Amino acid sequence: VPPPPPGPPSFTGAKLVDDARHPWMPTRPGDIRGPCPGLNTLASHGYLPRDGVASPEQIIKAVQDGFNMDNELARFTTYMAHLLDGNPVTDLISIGGKTPKTGPDPPRPAIVGGISNHGTFEGDGSMTRADAFFGDNHSFNPALFEQFKDFSNRLGGGFYNLTVAAELRFHRIQQSIGNNPQFSIVGFRHLTLYAEAAFPVTLFVDGRRTGAQAGHLDMRSAESFFKDMRFPRGFFRAAQPSGAGPAPEIFAAHPTVPGRNVAGVNTFTPDTSLGSITDFCTFYTQFVSKTLKGLYPNPTGVLRRNLNINLNFLYQSLGAGAQGCPQVFPYGQN
Ligand code: HEM
Ligand code: MG
Numbered sequence: 001v002p003p004p005p006p007g008p009p010s011f012t013g014a015k016l017v018d019d020a021r022h023p024w025m026p027t028r029p030g031d032i033r034g035p036c037p038g039l040n041t042l043a044s045h046g047y048l049p050r051d052g053v054a055s056p057e058q059i060i061k062a063v064q065d066g067f068n069m070d071n072e073l074a075r076f077t078t079y080m081a082h083l084l085d086g087n088p089v090t091d092l093i094s095i096g097g098k099t100p101k102t103g104p105d106p107p108r109p110a111i112v113g114g115i116s117n118h119g120t121f122e123g124d125g126s127m128t129r130a131d132a133f134f135g136d137n138h139s140f141n142p143a144l145f146e147q148f149k150d151f152s153n154r155l156g157g158g159f160y161n162l163t164v165a166a167e168l169r170f171h172r173i174q175q176s177i178g179n180n181p182q183f184s185i186v187g188f189r190h191l192t193l194y195a196e197a198a199f200p201v202t203l204f205v206d207g208r209r210t211g212a213q214a215g216h217l218d219m220r221s222a223e224s225f226f227k228d229m230r231f232p233r234g235f236f237r238a239a240q241p242s243g244a245g246p247a248p249e250i251f252a253a254h255p256t257v258p259g260r261n262v263a264g265v266n267t268f269t270p271d272t273s274l275g276s277i278t279d280f281c282t283f284y285t286q287f288v289s290k291t292l293k294g295l296y297p298n299p300t301g302v303l304r305r306n307l308n309i310n311l312n313f314l315y316q317s318l319g320a321g322a323q324g325c326p327q328v329f330p331y332g333q334n
Pocket of ligand 2: 035122123124125126129130131137
């Protein structure tokens with residue numbers, strides 16, 4: 001039976017996380033990494049299993065301990081990833097591509113593709129990773145990182161901050177509308193686009209930076225996380241539980257609606273049917289009743305039991321964020 005999610009840790013202040021118990025080590029043959037610089041870094045320091053395959057419980061503990069990600073966001077993000085890309089029976093998920101290490105697959109159309117799988121969690125318009133249409137949606141992309149630095153230099157005085165986040169986020173969307181005929185940002189991707197633009201400000205900045213220095217990520221530290229999957233030497237995690245707080249502000253600077261290119265480049269067409277960052281209840285309801293049901297139309301036995309357990313964990317993670325949005329039970333309540 002999947003264990004309940006860990007609660008918040010007892011100490012939630014800044015602390016040295018690049019410590020002696022968590023030495024950075026290069027990947028060994030077979031170790032899996034993927035599109036998330038946060039999880040990659042945690043695996044390369046041993047906060048997560050270094051092979052890149054983990055349980056939801058391990059992921060929630062690791063993002064809290066290593067980065068001070070706030071408990072509700074840690075639970076929500078982890079159960080979304082697990083339901084979309086993990087193996088509900090073995091309770092394991094890959095932080096990169098598909099692997100036999102997550103155990104025997106449940107019946108198709110389930111994918112269990114790991115978080116690199118395009119179109120479930122991973123999506124288009126990433127800041128340092130290319131769109132899946134161009135072939136590699138998970139590796140550090142040097143040209144895109146040059147653009148990340150260029151925006152930070154021109155608009156942030158050499159730092160990635162919320163101003164840079166808002167402009168780079170908008171630019172990456174426009175760029176992909178113009179060159180990726182299959183560009184799509186619907187449903188969950190419309191939420192993660194803006195959350196992920198916030199994380200480098202809220203979670204990659206050293207927790208000892210306060211006052212005017214707070215919320216400013218220098219380019220050496222950015223390269224350390226995005227490219228080397230490594231804490232900057234002597235890194236302290238955020239000074240309080242943090243996460244996607246500024247996402248609405250980043251969205252509001254250039255409020256792009258969800259949608260996709262429907263007939264080649266520059267044919268972006270709004271599609272709000274799977275919800276959006278401004279319509280969370282539609283997002284949640286459609287995710288459960290359409291997206292997840294599409295992957296698991298008729299689960300039985302342990303698979304069905306564990307899907308229901310993970311769906312409960314997901315709903316509970318919404319807390320006040322559910323805002324009266326009723327729970328959906330696609331596989332019954334017993
Ligand atoms: C991107 C999963 C926690 C920072 C991603 C992506 C996935 C993912 C699937 C790729 C989406 C895309 O850009 O196409 C997760 C899961 C987490 C988690 C399941 C569990 C809680 C974190 C943490 C941080 C972080 C703790 C920071 C400390 C980022 C950033 C990106 C990203 C900055 C965007 C990369 C880019 O645009 O180039 N994450 N993540 N994530 N994640 Fe995570
Ligand atoms: Mg992506």
